[in-house]
Amino acid sequence: MNDVTRPRILVVGAGFAGVECVRRLERKLAPDEADVTLVTPFAYQLYLPLLPQVASGVLTPQSIAVSLRRSKKYRTRIIPGGAIGVDLKSKVCVVRTITDKIVNERYDYIVLAPGSVTRTFDIPGLTEHAFGMKTLAEAAYIRDHVISQLDLADASDDPAERASRLQFVVVGGGYAGTETAACLQKLTHAAVKRYPRIDPSLIKWHLIDIAPKLMPEMGDKLGRSAMEILARRGIDVSLGVSIAKAGPEEVTFTDGRVVPTRTLIWTAGVVASPLIATLGAETVRGRLAVNAEMTLPGQDGVFALGDSAAVPDRAKDDENAICPPTAQHAMRQGKHVADNVIATLRGKPLTPYEHKDLGLVVDLGGTDAVSKPLGIELRGIPAQFAARGYHWMALRTNVAKVRVATNWTLNALAGDDFVRTGFQARKAARLKDFEFTDAYLTPEQVRAHVEGADREE
Structure with a gap:
């Protein structure tokens, strides 16, 4: 085949789902069988489950950001940017590059794996004053911010300022939140x-959730553990409680409590990428409704998976069940x-997708963990071994595995360091500054943009 007739496969998103898809296409397709293009703002795959350990300094940011260009066999073309709209009729994906240039990328087959964004609610002050825990930049930023609160509290003689900086x-x-x-x-x-x-x-940590149980998927026993x-560490856990409003120096809970704080970290779930709304297609709780083969019904050459797709969970008896937004499902999908x-x-x-959940692991730092691999409930060191073993095995490259293992070993032997790297030296940044959820087009804007570009051609 020549370049003109070769089918164009466009993959949107470099998370677990998108990268596994691209790697498999590279391995199984002959070089002249199709052209593969990947749309992603960053040329790395982020191992999201280990973000809390980056925020706490146990791991370096580079150790969980696996470069997409390490493989010498890598032949996928990368467009450095984010997809902000898709016109299914014209088979065009609208991309905003990292230089803010808008380009139209045509495709024959599209794989939608844009992932998810932090779920927020209409709570006064939330997006202006809260941090998220969804990106590598947020994790690095939060680490600097937390250490800076200790530095500023130590330098202050004002009891009120100290109280707000140390809560x-x-x-x-x-x-993620736990x-x-x-x-x-x-x-x-x-x-x-x-x-x-x-x-x-004076240092107080509060963990709150509107749900009646902590990590209900782990079961009652492990949740209590x-x-x-x-509680043993002094973290105040409040269930059935959320945020009523947030300010720069205090947060009001829905039970009426007012907590002086300069640090509000919001991890109350995720929703599908706003890209899905630009398609004008049927959704299930915001996720694109696809069949068990992960294709979009009624559309030619459209596949969707991961956090943004409502993939039927055939491993469960409930015919309405959809796969949870977890890394193990995304990788296999x-x-x-x-x-x-x-x-x-x-x-x-x-062929239809089917995978039985292998279990869940939660690393609480040090020797503390709770895990449920293959339904077996573990606590303490055995749970920690299972949690870190699972994460280590799931890392895609040997270089990443060596980096993570080395970081874990150094932290265990030498302890933590408390260096601020300067990410927040110039200006404050909050939830609304990291995920760019206002960058997406409406379905009408997508269509108008594509039609305008067609007329110019």
């Missing part, structure tokens, strides 16, 4: 020993979608 609030009792609170509390507990002017009892670990794209190219039948 920290994390919203979200899922895995691990974030646990890991950062461990960091401040170790750091305060280097601040002789700070009374350790996690609660006990957090990526490989499966690649096989289905190749099957489509070669005129072969597609």
Whole structure:
């Protein structure tokens, strides 16, 4: 085939799903069989489950950002930017590059794996004053911010300022919130020993969630075990509670409590990327409604997977069940979608996706963890071994595995360091500054843009 007739496969998103799809396409397709293009603002795959350990300084940012260009066999073309709209009729994806240039990328087959963004609510002051825990930049920024609060509290003689700088609030009792609170509390507990002017009892961490249970997917016993670990460390866990409003120096809970704080970390769930809304297609709780083969019904050559797709969970008895937005599903879906794209190219039948959940692991830092691999409930060191073993095995390259193992070993032997890197030296940044959710087009804007570009051509 020549360049003109070669099918164009466009993959949107470099998360677990998108990268696994691209890698499989590269391995299984002959070089002259199709052109593969990947749209992503960053040329790395982020191992998201370990972000709390980056925020707490156990791991360096580079160790969980796996370069997409390390492989010598890598032949995928990367467009450095984000997809902000898709015109299914014209088979065009509208991309905003990292230099803010708008380009139209035509495709024959599109794989939509744009992932998810932090779920927010209409709470006064939330997006202006809260931090998220969804990107590498946020994790690095939060680490600087937390250490700076200790520095500023140590330098201040104002009791009110000290109180607000030494209290920290994390919203979200899922895995991300629980691990974030646990890991950062461990960091401040170790750091305060280097601040002789700070009374350790003034440092308070709050973990709140509107749900009645902490990490309900882990089951009652392991949920209680996690609660006990957090309580032992002095973390105040409040369930059935959320945020009523947020300000620059205090947060008001829905139960009426007002907590002086300069640190509000919001991890109360995720929603599908706003890109999905630009398609004008059917959704299930905001996720694109696809079939078990992960294709969009009624559309030619459109595949969707990962956090942004409502993929039927055939491993469960409930016919309405959809796969949860977890890394293990995304990775397996990526490989499966690649096989289905190749099957489509070669005129072969597609196969449905099915995967039984392997279990859940929660790393609470140090020797504390709760895990449920293959339904087996573990606590303490065995759970920590299972959690870190699972994450280590899931890292895609040997270089990443060596970096992470080295970081873990150094932290265990030498302890934490408390260096601020200067990410927040110039100006404050909050939730609204990291995920760029206002960059997407409406379906009408996408269509108008594509039609305008067609007329110019």
